[in-house]
Structures are given as C-alpha cells and as structure tokens.
Amino acid sequence: MKKIALLLMTVLFVTLTACAPKAAExxxxxxxxxxxxxxxxxxxxxxxxxxxxxxxxxxxxxxxxPVILVPSLANVPDESLANVYVFTNGLAGSGPxxxxxxxxxxxxxxxxxxxxxxxxxxxxxxxxxxxxxxHVDDVLAAEAAGELTxxxxxxxxxxxxxxxxxxxx
Numbered sequence: 001m002k003k004i005a006l007l008l009m010t011v012l013f014v015t016l017t018a019c020a021p022k023a024a025e026x027x028x029x030x031x032x033x034x035x036x037x038x039x040x041x042x043x044x045x046x047x048x049x050x051x052x053x054x055x056x057x058x059x060x061x062x063x064x065x066p067v068i069l070v071p072s073l074a075n076v077p078d079e080s081l082a083n084v085y086v087f088t089n090g091l092a093g094s095g096p097x098x099x100x101x102x103x104x105x106x107x108x109x110x111x112x113x114x115x116x117x118x119x120x121x122x123x124x125x126x127x128x129x130x131x132x133x134x135h136v137d138d139v140l141a142a143e144a145a146g147e148l149t150x151x152x153x154x155x156x157x158x159x160x161x162x163x164x165x166x167x168x169x
Contacts, residue, residue, distance in 0.1 A: 032063045033162050035094055036084075037134040038107040044163040045104070048115075049073060051156040055119070059157070062096055073156040076116055082106040084117040084159060085139050085150070090130030105136040107164050115160035121151045 033044040047063060050056040051073035059067040083106075087099040094101050106112040122139065124130040125147055133139050142148050162169045 031162075032065050034063070034102070036102040036104055038104040038161075038164060039110075040135040041107075041165040043104065043107060043161055043165070045159045045161045047157060047159055049158040052153075055155050055157065058096065067157075070158075073116065073158065074154060076156055078118070080114060081116050081118040081156060082112055082114050083120050083136065084157065085120045085122050085133075085136065087122045087124075089127045090122075090124045091132055093132075100130075100132050103133055103136055103139055104159075104161075108161050108167055109164075115158050117157050117159045119153060119155040119157060121153060122148050123151075124148045 031046045031048075033046055036043050036045060047059045047065075047067045049068045049070040050059060051069075051071055053069050056067045056069040082104070085103040086097065087093075087095050087102075088097045089099060091100045093099050096102075104117070106114070129147060133142065139148075139150075143150050160169075161167075
C-alpha cells in the first residue's frame, strides 16, 4: 500500500511539475519603487493599496501606477501596523510632498515587520532647521525636542519593501 501511495505521489509531482509554467513564460509586472530610509539604510518599496481616496489618488499620480483604494485597510488593528513617516516641509527630496524621502520603522527581518503602514505626517516647526532624518529614532528624538510635529490622519497604506539591507524580492 505504501509503495502504491509513493508511486501515485511521484506521478502527481512529475505531472504538476511538467504542467507548471516556466519562469520565461510567466508574466512580469513592473511597479515603480520609491526610495526611503529604514534603520539608517536606503530601501526601496512599492505602494499597492491605500485606505483613503485622496491618498490613493495622490500616490497613483505621483508613481504613475495605480494605487488601489481599499477603505477596509483603515480597520486593520493598530497592533498589526508598522509606521511610515512622511515629510510635509523641510529639505527638498523624493517624498510624496516634494520633501525628504520617507522613513520606515520595522524593516523585513525585524520584529513587527508588516507591509501595512500607518501614515505619520511630519511638519518641521522651524523649516530652516530641517535636516535629513534616516532612522525612526531620529524622527522621534526630533519630535521630543519640539523640532517637528507628527500627525496620524488614520490612513493605512500597503507598502511592501522590494530592496532593503540584506534582502530584495
């Protein structure tokens, strides 16, 4: 009986392997990646969905690639979210408002990694004192020192990393 089961499993495996599409036959999708910072290291990520229609449209226009509106993302429990910090003023750069690149906490390989990100909107109190921040600890220290404010508008964005320190997709 064991020999028959083993034989059937082998035949099934060979059949499925033969029928599977080859890598060259599989469609390729190209998505524009954004540059950002996580733990002081440069990373790249994509935007796939957002919970807010305005954010979804703004990211779609910025990346020239659809960012799907998924309002139910706003219902994801807080403990299931990581953070992204986005700058509304300060140093010019590649961020969505035209200022410095975003800063992420919890990159892949760390406790708390998830592609689902709580939007944190940063405004420098004195724009002339703005400097590039590349680590969430720097962001939080600047907030504690009164150098910037952080607002959470209740928006969740799916932002999987595609290149990070030690890995890539």
